[in-house]
Amino acid sequence: MRPCKRFGAAFAVAVLLAITGCATARLNRFNTFSQAGVAYVAASQTVIQNAGTAAVNTDSALLLRSRPNLDQSQRTARLTASNTLLKQRLQVLQLISVHGKLLQAYFEALSSLSDAKATNSAGTAAQGVYDSLAKMSPDLKNAKMGATSVSSFIPTVTAPVVATFKVHALNEELKVRSKDIANELALQEAAFSAIEAELKTDTQEQQNFSETDSINQFAAEKPLPAEWASQRLTLLSTPAAVASADAASKAAAHLRSAFTALVENRLDSADLESLISDMSNLLTIAQSIEGAEK
Amino acid sequence: MDASSIYSQTLSQLDATELSMTSPQGDALIQAASPSDHQKAVQVLLDVHQARLALGNATLQSIADKLKANEQAIVAGTAAVKRALSGLNDLTQILNTVSSLIKVVAQIVPMV
Numbered sequence: 001m002r003p004c005k006r007f008g009a010a011f012a013v014a015v016l017l018a019i020t021g022c023a024t025a026r027l028n029r030f031n032t033f034s035q036a037g038v039a040y041v042a043a044s045q046t047v048i049q050n051a052g053t054a055a056v057n058t059d060s061a062l063l064l065r066s067r068p069n070l071d072q073s074q075r076t077a078r079l080t081a082s083n084t085l086l087k088q089r090l091q092v093l094q095l096i097s098v099h100g101k102l103l104q105a106y107f108e109a110l111s112s113l114s115d116a117k118a119t120n121s122a123g124t125a126a127q128g129v130y131d132s133l134a135k136m137s138p139d140l141k142n143a144k145m146g147a148t149s150v151s152s153f154i155p156t157v158t159a160p161v162v163a164t165f166k167v168h169a170l171n172e173e174l175k176v177r178s179k180d181i182a183n184e185l186a187l188q189e190a191a192f193s194a195i196e197a198e199l200k201t202d203t204q205e206q207q208n209f210s211e212t213d214s215i216n217q218f219a220a221e222k223p224l225p226a227e228w229a230s231q232r233l234t235l236l237s238t239p240a241a242v243a244s245a246d247a248a249s250k251a252a253a254h255l256r257s258a259f260t261a262l263v264e265n266r267l268d269s270a271d272l273e274s275l276i277s278d279m280s281n282l283l284t285i286a287q288s289i290e291g292a293e294k
Numbered sequence: 295m296d297a298s299s300i301y302s303q304t305l306s307q308l309d310a311t312e313l314s315m316t317s318p319q320g321d322a323l324i325q326a327a328s329p330s331d332h333q334k335a336v337q338v339l340l341d342v343h344q345a346r347l348a349l350g351n352a353t354l355q356s357i358a359d360k361l362k363a364n365e366q367a368i369v370a371g372t373a374a375v376k377r378a379l380s381g382l383n384d385l386t387q388i389l390n391t392v393s394s395l396i397k398v399v400a401q402i403v404p405m406v
Binding site: 055059062063066069070078081082085086088089092093095096099102103105106109110112113166169170172173176177180181183184187188190191194195197198200201204205208209211212215 | 313316317318333336340343346350354355358362364368371372376378379
């Protein structure tokens with residue numbers, strides 16, 4: 001009887017650990033997804049900022065080039081109209097940026113709740129329960145599960161139990177809000193597709209102006225500026241801002257498909273790896289834009 | 295075709311037109327034109343640019359309005375997740391589960 005009972009207890013614990021082990025795996029997926037969400041929002045803020053700057057700079061460059069062909073009243077009218085439109089552009093980008101911060105707060109909250117390492121307080125409390133029980137049952141103090149004392153076993157048990165609790169809370173959250181979050185991510189994708197189109201046009205237009213200047217300098221009789229050759233390389237390369245716009249909308253689309261997979265509990269490690277790779281790409285581009293602006 | 299698709303297609307056409315007119319080839323054509331055509335081309339380019347800005351603003355504003363409408367859900371979600379995190383700090387449920395497990399072990403231990 002005894003070995004069987006011992007096996008029964010060990011089996012019960014093993015089953016519990018297996019169940020909660022699944023919970024830990026799901027929790028890790030939640031955590032990776034929410035961290036990807038935080039990274040996405042942070043990097044996309046740089047793209048929004050860049051889009052505003054590019055819109056104003058392109059408008060200024062175009063107005064400056066057109067200025068010799070405009071009379072005084074036309075100059076005033078064009079500049080005033082542009083200022084009005086650009087103020088609207090900056091305002092709407094600001095709205096999208098502020099909204100992004102709300103989304104970031106949501107992902108950060110998900111990330112905190114799904115952090116599998118944050119179980120220290122739970123472990124301490126569980127130890128307290130064990131100590132009280134051990135006072136009632138002195139044998140428990142020296143009890144062992146295989147080679148391990150029950151006392152030292154507690155942290156091992158606590159972590160997956162906490163994971164189960166967290167997964168339950170996260171699943172409940174998904175149940176209530178999955179439609180809203182999927183809608184939100186679709187809107188993010190649409191927003192960045194639109195921002196991307198305008199950012200691309202603005203950046204390419206500035207590049208067009210630089211290329212025209214470079215050609216005109218080369219064709220003219222005057223000596224070429226000393227930096228002519230080095231500037232040529234810059235104007236022929238694809239600016240980081242153009243790549244960033246693609247990366248942001250792509251990241252939003254990927255985040256949405258990963259979210260759907262997470263809700264349906266079919267997000268695997270390959271999907272997560274690919275999601276992380278997209279977010280890293282977006283972050284790298286955002287960092288290179290920030291670096292170029294300094 | 296809905297309004298946003300029409301916006302988007304028209305905006306793409308305006309983007310392409312502006313890029314074509316400001317390209318080195320487009321610029322060369324404008325520079326080589328007669329003074330009156332040159333003048334017209336500059337005005338058209340500025341008109342295209344302003345139309346692009348206006349349509350881009352309308353497109354972004356329509357998306358921003360939809361994002362705004364979704365804000366309540368995001369804020370409610372953040373609050374709900376934070377509440378769950380506070381609940382976790384209360385530990386009641388965890389302690390109940392862990393203590394149940396220990397009780398099972400405690401019942402078996404004396405027989406070992």
